[in-house]
Amino acid sequence: MKPRVSVVGAGDASPKELALAESLGAALGRAGAIVVTGGLGGVMEAASRGCLEAGGSTVGVLPGTDPGAANPWVEIPLATGLGETRNALVVRIGEAVVAVGGEWGTLSEIALAKKIGREVGLLGDPPCDLQLPRMSTGEEAADWALRVARTSVRGGF
Amino acid sequence: MKPRVSVVGAGDASPKELALAESLGAALGRAGAIVVTGGLGGVMEAASRGCLEAGGSTVGVLPGTDPGAANPWVEIPLATGLGETRNALVVRIGEAVVAVGGEWGTLSEIALAKKIGREVGLLGDPPCDLQLPRMSTGEEAADWALRVARTSVRGGF
Amino acid sequence: MKPRVSVVGAGDASPKELALAESLGAALGRAGAIVVTGGLGGVMEAASRGCLEAGGSTVGVLPGTDPGAANPWVEIPLATGLGETRNALVVRIGEAVVAVGGEWGTLSEIALAKKIGREVGLLGDPPCDLQLPRMSTGEEAADWALRVARTSVRGGF
């Protein structure tokens, strides 16, 4: 089964964050991983584009009911209709989570992920001061996430 | 984007229902569709196996938190941790829904699908007397579902 | 702890169904029960009005994010933002479920309730032919529901 990595981050991101997200997605895609995001723009779109163009798969867990709201790099749109409640699903589906920058929405995903036992790595400037592993490049974060996914207890949490 | 068809039905199904589900999955897989199920056994497993072996893709929307609970033909396990509340997501993700036999769980998926505007086709003996399109073979149901998916308003419901 | 009874039924109901729902709510309210509904109009509003005016309590589990969408007889609006996915919560919160008439939405609630182990009683014409207890008056249905709630395993399902 392909490793699944959730990538979370703001829809409104800086050029540096977008570049980090795209290189992260590309490194995950080269490894044949599935990148799981919230399916919208910004970091979600950059990571999905990087992954899909590099040969990986992409899942978008959308807040609304319209699969057409997914960015064009989402292969499998999940239009949940759950609103922000879907944030819990974004991080539950992955075996590891990487956060790229982000604000309140991203912070909720980081915190939910930690609460349910997912490892979370940080790229860029996190939404607040958190005691979590920090990476400086997309490649480094991808290596970390794939290592976590590989050693995760596949039997759930 | 690949068409997405939700296949719902009981985990405890008859040999005839399992054969219908597998032929339905196979016809959808040959067409390059994504089959979305609840990820467990019985009809869910038969449809997933048929689809994956025929070259399609499979998503399993699991009730529990353990992705390892998915049947072996699920490519992308979504371990939601939502319990039976996940039934709404199973039918929301597809563009058309086919129900194969089934009991209370399947009936809830049929009814939720209709409530949110999804077309539902029936194979085998439905859980109660419903005024919905009936098909007699997996191939016929696959043709119907792909036609519905192709003409669905992609912009959501 | 007060008994909790979920009352489900269509937003667009007949005068006979509305009268049944109101008398059901009133009988539950006289017994000091909490009536749980989907919080909107029709059967949901009639049952809530009957219950609140008779001295009971009312909870409305709304699909949208606006608590102001609740009918005026809902004491505690739960604006879930979950859309129709909230149907699972409506029936999970009660210890017994009474369905008054209804269409697809109600059928989904009946089926979800049975799937998770709730007893369901029927008033008026059910959405399809179901092998479930039938009552003919609101008082009779209230007696049945209170008896089920009293003997339910309080430790959950």
Next chain:
Amino acid sequence: MKPRVSVVGAGDASPKELALAESLGAALGRAGAIVVTGGLGGVMEAASRGCLEAGGSTVGVLPGTDPGAANPWVEIPLATGLGETRNALVVRIGEAVVAVGGEWGTLSEIALAKKIGREVGLLGDPPCDLQLPRMSTGEEAADWALRVARTSVRGGF
């Protein structure tokens, strides 16, 4: 309609946090408010006890399917079966949110609340450094929350 205030905080809390939560609950109860919590122990239990004993109402939005898991001061247990996904509902139901101390779960609730437009006030030591209003007593936090609830756009967010 009674004001609704969500109180979030750790199940495993310090004596100081428990005292803050109880005085917050009591001040809200004296004002006739509904206190909404996650329904379990620690801060959730202390706030519920304070509120109920002071004459207010209490709702507990539980992660599991067993209403019997609610602390004894919860009047209306909502056993959602949604796991940690229920955190989004805890903060959505209130018109204002007060966080008392807390760790990852509480941080997820603070962040989700801000993401959907709820005001959040902090009592005790927050899970990380956040730019949010800080209060020093339960009474002060209750006054703040009731003022926010009173001026909230009742029409949802």
